[in-house]
Amino acid sequence: MNFRSDNTAPAAPEIIAALTSVNESAAPAYGEDQWSKRLNETFSDVFERDVRVFTVASGTAANAICVASLTPPWGAVLCHREAHIECDECGAAEFYSGGAKLVLIDGDAAKLTPATLEEGIARNERGIHSVMPSAISVSQTTERGAVYKPDELAALGKIAKRAGLGLHMDGARFGNAVAALGCKPADITWRAGVDLLSFGATKNGAIAAEAIVCFDPARAEEIGRRRKRSGHLFSKGRFVAAQLLAYLDNDLWLKLARQSNAMAARLGEAALPFLSHPVESNQLFIKPGPEALAKLRAAGAEFYDWGNGQSGEARLVVSWNQSEADINAMIKALSALR
Amino acid sequence: MNFRSDNTAPAAPEIIAALTSVNESAAPAYGEDQWSKRLNETFSDVFERDVRVFTVASGTAANAICVASLTPPWGAVLCHREAHIECDECGAAEFYSGGAKLVLIDGDAAKLTPATLEEGIARNERGIHSVMPSAISVSQTTERGAVYKPDELAALGKIAKRAGLGLHMDGARFGNAVAALGCKPADITWRAGVDLLSFGATKNGAIAAEAIVCFDPARAEEIGRRRKRSGHLFSKGRFVAAQLLAYLDNDLWLKLARQSNAMAARLGEAALPFLSHPVESNQLFIKPGPEALAKLRAAGAEFYDWGNGQSGEARLVVSWNQSEADINAMIKALSALR
Amino acid sequence: MNFRSDNTAPAAPEIIAALTSVNESAAPAYGEDQWSKRLNETFSDVFERDVRVFTVASGTAANAICVASLTPPWGAVLCHREAHIECDECGAAEFYSGGAKLVLIDGDAAKLTPATLEEGIARNERGIHSVMPSAISVSQTTERGAVYKPDELAALGKIAKRAGLGLHMDGARFGNAVAALGCKPADITWRAGVDLLSFGATKNGAIAAEAIVCFDPARAEEIGRRRKRSGHLFSKGRFVAAQLLAYLDNDLWLKLARQSNAMAARLGEAALPFLSHPVESNQLFIKPGPEALAKLRAAGAEFYDWGNGQSGEARLVVSWNQSEADINAMIKALSALR
């Protein structure tokens, strides 16, 4: 009953197979191989427009490069107080951007709303003595497992454009969002005004494969330079390209995401009285109190406390390969708390 | 007849098998898995002392983190004019270090000597108006395929210590150096005064697996922070750990390196009249003139020109999996030039 | 009736005279002149211990260099939400530190308390995925004109030491604090645990003269390098040294600060019903509402709105040279609001 994180899951068999399949004879290095070269086209199909794709080693790298490409060093990046770029990346956004400032916005379910975003922009416009609002970063799904609907994102995108701010999406669990919404990937990205997407595959079945999807051709050159300079251009690029191609092939990514979302929904029903938020994707947040959490652990469940440890709140993340037995056991343990 | 780079080679079957072998059930993320945890011990065995190991995605990342850990932003890093960190990493060392300066030293075979190093240090000691000599970076094997002998390195290490400078080794082809020298890994690293080693596996049979080997426990905490902050801490760390464990297991790394060294030596005999340098590892530099290079290409050989394109010089890199047929064909083509 | 800022005031005649007095014949450049060389000794007398002094061109430079010297790039600097380094320096702390993060603490009168500081430290200790609490920055006087008493600072200093954090003081109005407290400069700096002080003279009668006062000899070398590298080492250093020597000579600084504090106290009595905070130094914050502020302006008063412009709050800053007539006129205008 390991619900610590989808990062703890193994890779899907299709991903492993893909590595083997490209491991024959020599291939050009640094992204000039045939598989890497197919990435732009394949992602362009998925996103229904020409995009440029840059693979990197981690979600942190994808996020930091994207943020740095959208803000000058003296800029401010507006994001939620619980955003991964703020809380969990050891200041990568500040490092890559040359010292931009993250400006934090509060709100339920780790979401920005038009009102809180407008307020955050207004609060930071103080001329040359202050950092300059330059970009917005949203997470889809959010750090609380919530999902922005296309029109919610479009509303944020409209504000971004009006204010002249770039819009980045941290899509570490982008597949879970698309699966949950049943929408087109385009609907929650460029059609809503997103300029750069961190497209995550690692949590949802890959080994280590993240991609920066660039919807703005004018930024591509810079992103390529930033990637190389930070050591995220792989010499044997075929192996990360192969993962991503397999991930997108036959909608594997959506199958895996639907699976974890569905299992999470089942857990959500069992945990209904304790939910901090409605379950929208593959993460649940429950707040049954410290004693109840101790009981879950006693029953064999593994998960992270959320908040400061005394809050009695916990996060449960369902992975693509979570077993039926795991889920059933957890449902039983949760039901025992009611 | 692809002699472009060992980066173009596939991964060794043992490496691929290792990925599969760790791909079962959940494992803790971010280096807390059992395989990642074995890295310190395994490398400590190889290096005959306690070391701390930090995996990263690329040699550029390893080099840049090491250099940044050895110099303040206002420092100077002495390296050869042809060093990879100077020529081929898009300024990664400057990025990671916050703007340190690389001070370039000339010399045959891309090697530093005690004399040139002392001169470089002396030339840059000008008080507060100048950057402060802080570190030295050497490549083993060098960018010209040369190999530093243990006593050569010890002489550089002595200068480094006396001048209070850190010593970094770019070991992108470290296996080829150890194989060529038949020495202990310790003899050309910490015993000679090396503080930090970029230990490369990718070029010599891995998929994407590089390790920072830290011989100075006091620097380990900082290196861990720098790695995380730059996006090089893998969430599913087991997959890179598995590659490195397989690489070291049963001296696979030395077997592969001996193989490419030996093949290069055979090519070197055939190319004797054209060699820019004696062949010491798996790289050859030949200078038969532009017309001769055109003939080699006409015979099916692929390689990079070296220098400015009109120099008539070329680099040939032999990979771990270079076929006997390739080598024989190349020997034939080279012999035809004589 | 200009109460916009003490930055709008002219320089004291003693400061101007000092410039003339050092303007004869040649003098060594870059701080090797006789006046610059006297700074360490003079400040050591004032602070009752050996200190190292580094002059810079602005308070922003002093603050940013201090902060950068107390935190690694991956560190967190705890400060009040209204701190000058957060709100008014265009991200200088982030620039100089290589991207450290400012962690914001709320509290009345722009002050940190032991409780809020402890909470801020605890909230940010999350291991390698998060930035690492490394330093604390307090402003004396605060951005709300409040003054930390020696024991209040000592309590913060104790927490800093226990947690292994450096302690910086932004003393842009340090003279006003010392004058208000009637204490020794040492009592609110190194005796309380302050490591680095931005000692401001510009607002209180100088032209452009700020000094970093370093209480920790081990940091001096680094500060000198950071100053040079950022372009804050003056070639004709005698002119800034002369200002500082004149500023300290015969307690000029305290005379000027007492004068502005006393005038502010008089204003404070007149503004009693509208005060946001008790008046402790040379800044007043009043909140009589938008209409009352309009009346003050109609009466000829100049000042900045505080907050978002609709708050009906304003800041009044009294300068060292504020005329009796100005003060009396303002008292009359304030009294008319009651």
Next chain:
Amino acid sequence: MNFRSDNTAPAAPEIIAALTSVNESAAPAYGEDQWSKRLNETFSDVFERDVRVFTVASGTAANAICVASLTPPWGAVLCHREAHIECDECGAAEFYSGGAKLVLIDGDAAKLTPATLEEGIARNERGIHSVMPSAISVSQTTERGAVYKPDELAALGKIAKRAGLGLHMDGARFGNAVAALGCKPADITWRAGVDLLSFGATKNGAIAAEAIVCFDPARAEEIGRRRKRSGHLFSKGRFVAAQLLAYLDNDLWLKLARQSNAMAARLGEAALPFLSHPVESNQLFIKPGPEALAKLRAAGAEFYDWGNGQSGEARLVVSWNQSEADINAMIKALSALR
């Protein structure tokens, strides 16, 4: 007989007088005062076109901000091996630019030529693995006291434009260059293709007054941000503005520069057999050998050795206020060597 540097000279009386003249009553802070506001217009007159002017505290700050505005962090800045930005600013250009690389070009008299510049550009165009040539920095006068003629600069400017590179001029001794050439300031700046000029006044009679002159309106916003962020926006801006206005008023700057140039020319005649370069401005380089230098020092002359101390070469800098007696004594001492 102090010929160490023009940095050792006092300020001209007109500059001191200017400080006094602006020191009355309150004036808006941060460059909003009437004197600061006149800078754009005054410099626009001098340069015969609309320019934007940004005052800073030092030549290092001016240079570093200019360079950073012309190159991305992954860029290369081409400059002479002896350039001040390379040798004497403790890596300021690297700091401000976020780690750009200075690419060094050799050549007589510390000058770039079209041939060496083209070669430098070509040598560094190696695609994404290398830093990207982005800017050129020239010094006028050069670090060897040489002066670029308008057509020499125009030739470099043409190369810059063709290659898409920005062109910066380090004009720490710009006045000496204009005085030597008898040309219009425009002829050796924007008419020749210069984008940004570090206009120095400190060495030639000011206290501390340097200005970034921006010929490209599109860069002005960024320069203002970089200045603020680095702590070089003065709160009491009137005092630096006053220096610059007095410096330009009635061609004071050219009078002072002509004076030091003329005195240097006299010294040059006396030193003719020992000159390393013809004397073109207010700096002389002589190479009479170590013993001769010792004799000069024995005669009371102060100056810096040039090169490594054993070279027997020295630099003599003539200041605006160098006395007739000084010059005559030095001429006598030099003549005694012949």
